Amino acid sequence: MIAIDFKISVFIAAARHLNFTKAAQELNISQPAISKNIHELEIQTRRNLFERNGNRLMLTETGQLLLNYAQQLQGIYDQLNENLDILDGRTAGELRLGASTTISHYIIPEILADFHTQYPSIKIKTLHGNSRQVEEWLQQKEIDLGIVEGLSDNASMKYEEFLKDELVLVTRQRNPLITVGKAVKPEQLKEVGFVLREQGSGTNEVIRKALMKIGIGLHELNVKVVLASTESIKNFLLTTNCFSFLSVHAITKELKNDELQIVELNDFDIERYFFFVHPQGVIGRLPDSFRRFAMKRHTPGRTANLP
Amino acid sequence: MIAIDFKISVFIAAARHLNFTKAAQELNISQPAISKNIHELEIQTRRNLFERNGNRLMLTETGQLLLNYAQQLQGIYDQLNENLDILDGRTAGELRLGASTTISHYIIPEILADFHTQYPSIKIKTLHGNSRQVEEWLQQKEIDLGIVEGLSDNASMKYEEFLKDELVLVTRQRNPLITVGKAVKPEQLKEVGFVLREQGSGTNEVIRKALMKIGIGLHELNVKVVLASTESIKNFLLTTNCFSFLSVHAITKELKNDELQIVELNDFDIERYFFFVHPQGVIGRLPDSFRRFAMKRHTPGRTANLP
DNA sequence: TAAAAATACTCCATAGGTATTTTAT
DNA sequence: ATAAAATACCTATGGAGTATTTTTA
Numbered sequence: 001m002i003a004i005d006f007k008i009s010v011f012i013a014a015a016r017h018l019n020f021t022k023a024a025q026e027l028n029i030s031q032p033a034i035s036k037n038i039h040e041l042e043i044q045t046r047r048n049l050f051e052r053n054g055n056r057l058m059l060t061e062t063g064q065l066l067l068n069y070a071q072q073l074q075g076i077y078d079q080l081n082e083n084l085d086i087l088d089g090r091t092a093g094e095l096r097l098g099a100s101t102t103i104s105h106y107i108i109p110e111i112l113a114d115f116h117t118q119y120p121s122i123k124i125k126t127l128h129g130n131s132r133q134v135e136e137w138l139q140q141k142e143i144d145l146g147i148v149e150g151l152s153d154n155a156s157m158k159y160e161e162f163l164k165d166e167l168v169l170v171t172r173q174r175n176p177l178i179t180v181g182k183a184v185k186p187e188q189l190k191e192v193g194f195v196l197r198e199q200g201s202g203t204n205e206v207i208r209k210a211l212m213k214i215g216i217g218l219h220e221l222n223v224k225v226v227l228a229s230t231e232s233i234k235n236f237l238l239t240t241n242c243f244s245f246l247s248v249h250a251i252t253k254e255l256k257n258d259e260l261q262i263v264e265l266n267d268f269d270i271e272r273y274f275f276f277v278h279p280q281g282v283i284g285r286l287p288d289s290f291r292r293f294a295m296k297r298h299t300p301g302r303t304a305n306l307p
Numbered sequence: 308m309i310a311i312d313f314k315i316s317v318f319i320a321a322a323r324h325l326n327f328t329k330a331a332q333e334l335n336i337s338q339p340a341i342s343k344n345i346h347e348l349e350i351q352t353r354r355n356l357f358e359r360n361g362n363r364l365m366l367t368e369t370g371q372l373l374l375n376y377a378q379q380l381q382g383i384y385d386q387l388n389e390n391l392d393i394l395d396g397r398t399a400g401e402l403r404l405g406a407s408t409t410i411s412h413y414i415i416p417e418i419l420a421d422f423h424t425q426y427p428s429i430k431i432k433t434l435h436g437n438s439r440q441v442e443e444w445l446q447q448k449e450i451d452l453g454i455v456e457g458l459s460d461n462a463s464m465k466y467e468e469f470l471k472d473e474l475v476l477v478t479r480q481r482n483p484l485i486t487v488g489k490a491v492k493p494e495q496l497k498e499v500g501f502v503l504r505e506q507g508s509g510t511n512e513v514i515r516k517a518l519m520k521i522g523i524g525l526h527e528l529n530v531k532v533v534l535a536s537t538e539s540i541k542n543f544l545l546t547t548n549c550f551s552f553l554s555v556h557a558i559t560k561e562l563k564n565d566e567l568q569i570v571e572l573n574d575f576d577i578e579r580y581f582f583f584v585h586p587q588g589v590i591g592r593l594p595d596s597f598r599r600f601a602m603k604r605h606t607p608g609r610t611a612n613l614p
Numbered sequence: 615t616a617a618a619a620a621t622a623c624t625c626c627a628t629a630g631g632t633a634t635t636t637t638a639t
Numbered sequence: 640a641t642a643a644a645a646t647a648c649c650t651a652t653g654g655a656g657t658a659t660t661t662t663t664a
Contacts, residue, residue, distance in 0.1 A: 002351045005312055006654095021618060033655055035620060040654095044309050045391050052619080053663095062394060066309075069387040073380060080376040084352050087369060313629090328643060340630055342645060347629095359637095359644080 001084070001285070004077045008070045010037040011049065015067045018050075018057040041066070071296055078289040079119060085285065086121065094123045095286050098143035100202075102230060103274060104128040106249045107147070107163075111294050118293070122286065130202060138279055145287035146277040149202060158283075159275040162295065167207065167270035169263040170251060171243045183264035186214040193224040193242040195233050207245050210270040234260070245270070308391070308592075311384045315377050317344040318356065322374045325357075325364040348373070378603050385596040386426060392592065393428060401430045402593050405450035407509075409537060410581060411435040413556045414470070415454070418601050425600070429593065437509060445586055452594035453584040456509060465590075466582040469602065474514060474577035476570040477558060478550045490571035493521040500531040500549040502540050514552050517577040541567070552577070 003009075010033070013023035020034040027034075042049050049063035059067060085091040099108060104126050112124060127134075127143060134146035135154055151159055171178065177192055178184060189211075197204050208218040224242055227233050230250050237244055238259055254260035276291050283291075310316075317340070320330035327341040334341075349356050356370035366374060392398040406415060411433050419431060434441075434450060441453040442461055458466055478485065484499055485491060496518075504511050515525040531549055534540050537557050544551055545566055561567035583598050590598075 002315075002348070008309075019618080030656055031619075032621080032657085036654075039620085041309070046395060047391070057619095062391070065390055065394075066387070069383055069390075072383050076376055076379050076383070080373070083372055083376075084354070084369070087372075088353055326643080337631055338644075339632085339646080343629080346645085364644095 001081045002077065004074055007037045007041055008073060010034055011041055011066065012070050012074065014038055014050070014057075015059055015063060015070075018059075020057075071292075074292065075118065075289075075296075078285070078292070081285055082119065082122070082289065091284070091286055092123075093121055094125065095145070095290055096125045096127070096143040097145055097147065097290075098127045098129065098134040098137045099147040100130060100134070100149050101128050102149070102165075102203075102247050102250055103147050105230070106247070106252075107274070111297060114297065115290065115293055119289075135277060138277060144278070144284055145290060148275055148277055149272060150206075151275060156280050157277050158280045159277055160291070162274040162276050162291075165272050165274055166248045167203070167210070167245045167272070168248055168251075169243060169265045169268070170237060170246045170260050171241065171263055172238050173258050173261045175241045175261075177241050178263055183266050185266055186216050186268070189216060189243075189265075190220055190222065192222065193240070194221045195225045195227060195236050195240075195242045195244045196221075196223055197230075197233070198226050198228060203245075206270055206272060210268060214266075214268050308388045309384065311380055314344045314348055315380060317341055318348055318373065319377050319381065321345055321357070321364075322366055322370060322377075325366075327364075378599075381599060382425065382596075382603075385592070385599070388592055389426065389429070389596060398591070398593055399430075400428055401432065402452070402597055403432045403434070403450040404452055404454065404597075405434045405436065405441040405444045406454040407437060407441070407456050408435050409456070409472075409510075409554050409557055410454050412537070413554070413559075414581070418604060421604065422597065422600055426596075442584060445584060451585070451591055452597060455582055455584055456579060457513075458582060463587055464584050465587045466584055467598070469581040469583050469598075472579050472581055473555045474510070474517070474552045474579070475555055475558075476550055476572045476575070477544060477553050477567050478548065478570055479544050479546075480565050480568050482548045482568075484548050485570055490573050492573055493523055493575070496523060496550075496572075497527055497529065499529065500547070501528045502532045502534060502543050502547075502549045502551045503528075503530055504537075504540070505533050505535060510552075513577055513579060517575060521573075521575050 010023065010027065010029075013026050014020055014034055017023045017026065020038070021031050024031040024034045038049060045062055045066060047062040048060050049066060051058045051060050082091070082093075086093045097104075097108065105128075108126060115124070116122070127137060129137070131148040131150060131152055134143070134148050135152065135157055137143040138146050138157070147162060149165070169184075196207070204218070211218055211221075224240075225236060227236060230246060233244050233246065234251065234254060236242065238254075243263070248262070251260050251262075255262070276294075278287060317330065317334065317336075320333050321327055321341055324330045324333065327345070328338050331338040331341045345356060352369055352373060354369040355367050356373060358365045358367050358370075389398070389400075393400045404411075404415065412435075415433060422431070423429070434444060436444070438455040438457060438459055441450070441455050442459065442464055444450040445453050445464065454469060456472070476491075503514070511525070518525055518528075531547075532543060534543060537553060540551050540553065541558065541561060543549065545561075550570070555569070558567050558569075562569070583601075585594060
């Protein structure tokens with residue numbers, strides 16, 4: 001395999017963690033090695049790459065610029081090595097992903113579209129199931145990489161934060177029960193109809209906990225219907241005045257079309273994170289490339305203001 | 308400046324020259340250094356990059372693959388460094404080219420279109436004039452890089468072969484005087500009308516020499532008209548049954564539209580080469596990037612067949 | 615005072631040079 | 640016999656580690 005310039009990979013790690021010590025751990029080198037490599041790059045670029053506000057590190061504008069190019073380089077090295085692997089048959093040129101339903105329906109497709117133009121020779125298969133299943137598939141090597149909605153305590157798995165999700169209160173756009181743009185109060189939830197996923201689903205559990213924080217029990221909601229998939233919930237919402245809690249990623253299209261709306265709910269927010277999962281230590285090059293590719297699309301740039 | 312991986316640049320040089328010794332000279336390192344770097348890359352890629360047929364070196368398929376990616380890397384490093392230069396004002400972000408008329412009309416525009424999408428922040432100015440003028444502009448630093456149609460013996464200039472040109476016998480598509488697809492014999496040239504550039508132009512000189520080889524004197528041609536530019540010659544050809552000698556690059560559009568045709572002329576070929584010129588030793592990064600960019604577009608891949 | 619980055623210093627591996635041998639025409 | 644690539648061996652530099660100091664919250 002042909003590796004990217006070491007300094008560049010050090011920089012990428014440092015820029016990602018915004019913490020030299022963490023970056024050192026990730027790369028299994030010493031912290032001074034990070035300092036020195038970055039310093040060297042700062043000499044070569046003739047500019048500071050990080051703004052050192054005491055403890056807090058941020059990327060300068062030049063740092064951002066470099067990160068951008070560094071990721072491009074990374075991508076090319078990835079593809080090159082992938083091709084070399086294909087040449088002597090060490091990889092089937094196939095990537096098998098496992099993901100929860102929300103993710104595989106609403107997140108993965110757009111990533112795949114882009115990924116495919118960059119890696120046209122790679123075939124991708126996706127399985128979907130809940131977190132437990134995904135981890136099982138990983139262990140049995142039926143998939144190469146998983147994306148799940150929460151951490152489990154499985155010590156043999158390594159998790160890497162991917163992207164933030166948010167469950168929001170949703171109803172159809174033309175719902176006479178609410179005033180557009182006005183937040184509702186927790187108690188008002190008891191007065192309206194709800195449609196939710198079946199009892200015991202992971203999502204429901206998250207909702208239950210978040211409601212508890214604002215003093216509402218899940219059982220206090222007037223649940224009109226229980227449905228088995230997000231798609232069916234959305235369809236149901238479109239034709240009734242019911243409400244539900246859905247992932248923002250699941251309703252982008254309907255928000256754009258003004259079919260559904262997000263209802264602000266005072267003091268209520270459910271953040272959760274999607275994580276990449278793979279067996280500890282072992283991650284193939286292709287899954288790793290995919291992960292990086294996906295991260296790049298979803299990591300917003302963080303810049304420090306120049307002095 | 309942030310430099311590309313040394314091994315990669317060694318490989319690019321070696322692939323370009325197909326000769327380790329020459330590559331070593333270009334990079335100012337020893338020949339064994341080339342051997343070792345290439346060997347190292349061959350271990351990392353797990354394949355041979357060059358086919359050693361005794362003396363003759365050729366790229367293997369893997370070599371081609373690597374070259375492709377290597378050039379992409381090169382391009383990214385170029386752009387990165389260009390941006391760093393712009394950041395602290397060492398470059399105006401402007402490239403000034405000088406070229407002969409044919410080149411600046413027919414070759415440069417398409418390259419520029421591509422170049423501009425890759426380097427959107429770079430402004431480009433083009434001057435056109437003959438080889439002597441171009442070299443003068445270079446010496447007076449009025450331009451950064453020249454492209455000319457032939458070598459001169461100016462020792463203070465460095466030339467680099469860019470792309471092959473060919474002067475061909477041309478006439479309009481619907482010319483009753485010739486049979487489509489049939490080659491003409493030298494003597495037949497004396498029977499038809501010609502339109503040429505003015506006496507003493509560089510192009511005419513080349514034509515004169517080539518005609519001599521097939522036993523025809525330039526004065527023996529029945530020159531109906533003398534025009535000052537390729538464009539006017541083309542327009543003239545379109546409305547008469549006259550012939551002319553033009554660069555293949557100048558007539559691609561007309562060939563596609565079936566307005567002009569190339570007439571095969573037995574044993575006759577005028578090859579000439581376009582060269583990049585710049586003052587010995589000194590070449591800025593931006594001109595260098597442009598040169599490489601242009602070369603990449605016009606250098607056909609040379610591959611060895613795998614055993 | 616605790617946590618993270620920078621410095622100082624040491625040591626070893628790597629990479630390139632010189633000299634030479636091998637190979638092929 | 641010549642020209643080019645490979646090999647052998649040597650040396651020096653660079654890069655990473657450990658230990659320590661500096662900085663700031």
